[in-house]
Amino acid sequence: MTDENKDFDGRRWHDMGGLVAGDVPRADHDFALWEKRVDALMIICSSKGHFTVDGLRRVLEDMPPASFEEMSYYERWIMSIAQNLVEDGVITNAELGRRITQVEGRGLTYGEAAHE
Amino acid sequence: MPHDHHEHLSPSGHPFRADNDVPLTYWQAMEIAVRELLIEKGVTTAAEIAAQIDTMDARTPSNGAAVVARFWTDPAFRDAMRADASVATRAMGYDIGPMKLIAVESTADLHNIVVCTLCSCYPRNLLGLPPDWYKSRAYRARTVREPRSVLAEFGVVLPASTQVRVHDSTADMRYIVIPARPAGTQDWTQDALAALVTRDSMIGTGLAKSPEALA
Incomplete structure (x- = not known):
């Protein structure tokens, strides 16, 4: 057990129900x-069986907690979609990286x- | 991601929508790259993506408002919604897919409010995409802790005698609130009633409008 784990209370960062927080931001x-x-x-992609909503959420929830503050909702989603597609073998990290550079x-x- | 574009107003006085003419971000480049690769590999087509966006754009809270107005006026439909809201709304043309939909009925004595503490699960088939605040840390964290305070921020102040019930959505199970039917609408048509049903009243952060508020 590492030092980071010794204070783990069984709640990961995305499990935020019941925590203290500020006013609800109303800008839309x-x-x-x-x-x-x-x-x-x-x-x-999910309707064609390449991954499921659970796969989407697994990657979202494995991101560092700061991702929730620093990335927008669909920024997190495209990162998770790409990771799930790599895991399913539809695309490779190498071709994705090359294409991003081209774009x-x-x-x-x-x-x-x-x-x- | 330009969330700070609100100070730039269009001639109509509304903020410009973040669109194609903003500086490219890394994540936008990733979206373009993933989309192109999926099309080249035959997983999808540009037309299929465009059609999916059209389907999503066609889903607005007016779908949910039609369901609520029918619930208020059609006893057979009310029974069907209580038995299985997924089936009843699918029969109206609002397919929720494999998920389970549950309609929760608010009254003068019981107010329902919906949240997704873990993520952003939402009855998209009836309400469209969720508003930003529904996905915010504050709404997700506080709605199950202090729902009356959250409701007050939305302008909903309930008497202490009204019970508040919070429903936490999951990936597989979604809720829609059937708000209490406003007084003075006994002989109204479904279409007229639907105009009283706001998006927030179906999430539970609002109430249905009164006939006076509509006038």
Whole structure:
């Protein structure tokens, strides 16, 4: 048992029900196209059996606690989707890394990078 | 992720939606990369992704409002919803898929509120995608600890005699609140009643509008 584990109370970071927290933030935003696409990829890939919502959540919950504050909702989702697709053998880390580099080289905006 | 775009208002006075003309982020590049690879490998097509987005965009709280208004007025449908809300809403064209849907009925004596403490589970088939606050740490943490304080932040102050019941969703089980039917609506049509049913009233952070509030 490591020092980090000795204070573990059986609750992981995502299990936040019942904890003390501040006011509920009421600002809302409409979803951007890229966020809707992430959501659509989750629905499509899970409906075709590449992974399940449990697989999505496993990767989300294994992220460091700071991810919840530092990354947006669909940023966490695309990271989890990519990891699940690698685990299922649909894509490899190497080809994903190469493609991200290519995409980033296409332009400075989402529209340019997506060829739209 | 540009969450700070609210100070830039469009000519109509609304914030511009974060869209294609913002600086590319690493995670957006990953979305493009994953999507392109999936299309090249034949897992999906651009048309299938676009169709899925259209399906999602078509899901709005008006779906849930139609269910609530029918629940209030149609005794056979009410019985069907109490027996199996997944089946009853599927028959209306709002398929929840393999998940289980439970309708919880609020009255003057009992107020229901829904949360997902572990994640963001939500009855998308009836309400669309969840609002940002539903996914926030504060809502997830506090709703099961001090629901009346959370309700007060949303402007819902209930008498002490009203019981508050909190429902924690799971990946496989979703809840929709059937808000109490407002007084003075006895002879209203389903369509007229549906206009009283807000998104928040079906999550439990609001009440159905009164006829006076609609006027």
